[in-house]
Amino acid sequence: MSGTSEGPTPAADLDRSAVTESDKTYRKSYEKTNDQTEPKTYAYAFAAAALPMAVVDPEGHVTTANEAFATLIGADQAGLPGRVAADLLDLASDARTWHAYREVLRGRQAKLRCTRRLKHPDGHSVWVQVAVAPLAKEAPGVLISVSDISSRRELQARLRHLQMHDPVTRLPNRTLFFERLSAALEAESYEQSGTGRIGLCYLDLDGFKAVNDTLGHRVGDRLLAAVAERLTRVADEAGFARAGAPLVARLGGDEFALLVEDSTGTEQLADLAESALAALQAPFDLAGQRLSLSASIGVVERHAAGTTATGLMQAADTTLYWAKADGKSRWTLFDPERNAHLVTRQALSSTLRPAIERGEFVLEYQPLVGMGDGRLNGVEALVRWHHPQFGTLTPNRFIGLAEEDGSIVPLGRWALTTACRQARRWQLDHPGEPPIFVSVNVAVRQVWDSDLVADVAETLAETGLAPHLLQLELTESAVMGSAGRPLQALQALSDMGVRIAIDDFGTGYSNLAYLSRLPVSVLKLDGSFVRGFQYDEPGDRPNPADEVVVEAMIQLAHRLGLTVTAECVETSAQASRLRHIGCDTGQGWLYSRPVPADRISELLDTRTYADTPVGKP
Numbered sequence: 001m002s003g004t005s006e007g008p009t010p011a012a013d014l015d016r017s018a019v020t021e022s023d024k025t026y027r028k029s030y031e032k033t034n035d036q037t038e039p040k041t042y043a044y045a046f047a048a049a050a051l052p053m054a055v056v057d058p059e060g061h062v063t064t065a066n067e068a069f070a071t072l073i074g075a076d077q078a079g080l081p082g083r084v085a086a087d088l089l090d091l092a093s094d095a096r097t098w099h100a101y102r103e104v105l106r107g108r109q110a111k112l113r114c115t116r117r118l119k120h121p122d123g124h125s126v127w128v129q130v131a132v133a134p135l136a137k138e139a140p141g142v143l144i145s146v147s148d149i150s151s152r153r154e155l156q157a158r159l160r161h162l163q164m165h166d167p168v169t170r171l172p173n174r175t176l177f178f179e180r181l182s183a184a185l186e187a188e189s190y191e192q193s194g195t196g197r198i199g200l201c202y203l204d205l206d207g208f209k210a211v212n213d214t215l216g217h218r219v220g221d222r223l224l225a226a227v228a229e230r231l232t233r234v235a236d237e238a239g240f241a242r243a244g245a246p247l248v249a250r251l252g253g254d255e256f257a258l259l260v261e262d263s264t265g266t267e268q269l270a271d272l273a274e275s276a277l278a279a280l281q282a283p284f285d286l287a288g289q290r291l292s293l294s295a296s297i298g299v300v301e302r303h304a305a306g307t308t309a310t311g312l313m314q315a316a317d318t319t320l321y322w323a324k325a326d327g328k329s330r331w332t333l334f335d336p337e338r339n340a341h342l343v344t345r346q347a348l349s350s351t352l353r354p355a356i357e358r359g360e361f362v363l364e365y366q367p368l369v370g371m372g373d374g375r376l377n378g379v380e381a382l383v384r385w386h387h388p389q390f391g392t393l394t395p396n397r398f399i400g401l402a403e404e405d406g407s408i409v410p411l412g413r414w415a416l417t418t419a420c421r422q423a424r425r426w427q428l429d430h431p432g433e434p435p436i437f438v439s440v441n442v443a444v445r446q447v448w449d450s451d452l453v454a455d456v457a458e459t460l461a462e463t464g465l466a467p468h469l470l471q472l473e474l475t476e477s478a479v480m481g482s483a484g485r486p487l488q489a490l491q492a493l494s495d496m497g498v499r500i501a502i503d504d505f506g507t508g509y510s511n512l513a514y515l516s517r518l519p520v521s522v523l524k525l526d527g528s529f530v531r532g533f534q535y536d537e538p539g540d541r542p543n544p545a546d547e548v549v550v551e552a553m554i555q556l557a558h559r560l561g562l563t564v565t566a567e568c569v570e571t572s573a574q575a576s577r578l579r580h581i582g583c584d585t586g587q588g589w590l591y592s593r594p595v596p597a598d599r600i601s602e603l604l605d606t607r608t609y610a611d612t613p614v615g616k617p
Helices: 011-048 067-073 085-089 095-105 150-164 174-184 208-215 217-239 266-281 309-325 336-358 399-405 408-429 444-449 452-463 485-496 527-533 544-559 572-580 597-606
Strands: 053-056 062-065 112-119 125-134 142-148 197-206 247-252 255-261 284-286 289-291 294-303 331-333 361-370 376-387 391-393 437-441 470-475 499-505 522-525 563-566
Touching (some): 053 067, 067 142, 085 142, 095 125, 125 150, 150 174, 174 247, 174 255, 174 309, 197 266, 197 309, 208 217, 217 247, 217 255, 217 266, 255 266, 266 294, 266 331, 294 309, 309 331, 336 376, 336 408, 361 408, 361 597, 376 408, 376 597, 399 408, 408 444, 408 452, 408 597, 444 485, 452 485, 485 499, 522 527, 522 544, 527 572
Parallel strands (some): 294 331, 376 437, 437 470, 470 499, 499 522, 522 563
Antiparallel strands (some): 053 142, 112 125, 197 255, 197 294, 247 255, 284 289, 376 391
């Protein structure tokens, strides 16, 4: 027999079939029952929920609200249906929230979450977080749920207060101060009302560190708190009859600030600074100690437009520095011109060393002429800085900076080498002429911070210049009273054959007795003496006192075996008189202004050394 037989159904399949049918029957029964009970269950849950909730129709009217919702807003639950939900929850108070709420009502936005401060009928305020979400498609409208976050907001406010206030003085701290300052400088803060100006008094206590060091930080903290009280009183008095009092803040350490929004001008800030200084002058009685205190204040007042918080504070800090540098216990007003000079000075200081490496410095040479025969005996090498931003700068603009930061050492070494190399070149190019010497200025820091003797010896050996053709000039204040290493260096250089000259002689504390023991060969009279020989009009005569002083110094120098060079010789009359009283060498615009090296070569070529100008301005 062929074919197949289905046979009996397996037990597992029978069981699965039975379960499936049973499940279908149960599900139909459940759905039928649930259709009747589920709405009531949800209604009970909605009413009993601790979370305040309300159902709102697409037009924004409350259809139903639970008891928690009514309690939160202080309303009668029965009277809520039909009320405008946006009015109950202040959703229309700002345009952004109102727009988002309407978008959710229209089904164009999924949800909305915002924070609101509601006024309860009993007078207190409630901070709430409102969440708006659409209902199911079958039930148009939205569900609004509201959470009372008043406790959380209060905690946040306390934490913010602690974060934004100084624990010692209870004043606003640096963070809050800058927050207020930045807000005051926003355009909408000053364009619609007020004066459009802002002022700042930046105050620093003079000598406060000594209080901490001698009496301890506890007394120091009490003193800071007492200062804060006085400054607050000053601010309150200044704000009387005005829109508001200045903000008083402690910025850190012993630094305080008084911020004046809508300033009426510098006079208002000056009065505030004067009042602050006067308030702090009265003694402080703390822990059985009577302490006297003073302060320095930097005052800045300007238009708010175009001003930044950083720029204002930089100006205030700079001005505070001026007040301390000017003698402390005073206030100083910001000066744009003085600040521009300071900014330029800082810019020069920061680029000095790189400028040496980039080769931005050059030497110019001013002739030193023998007053007896009018011959060119030597030249003084003068450094010029060809600055890419500020143009050509003379030594008075940068030598002081170089001495402060130590860059005078590499700069001086470069000037020495360049000048000696040039002097040797002149000598080789004009073998028929007596060689001229070159005079190079040396700062006393070069003696302390480098081995000047070794540098000079190495330079002379490298360039082939004879020692007697090099003259080193040091200022009178640097040479007089020199001892130890500087004196030893000068002596070693003199023994080497190098000439030592005292520059600007007569302007410092001339210790004439000490002068005789210094290894000096030349005195250069300061130009202030020579200007007394000036003839402004025909028939004028020089100041007799100047003549007596200069003649006495020349005679003294000659008796000590020294030669004298007069600086700033500008007229033939001056030269004639100086020659008559025995001055050896003249230097000044009568002969030439400082000129490039090739101009000196031309002078040597033409052999023109008379008392006539050879350098053009």
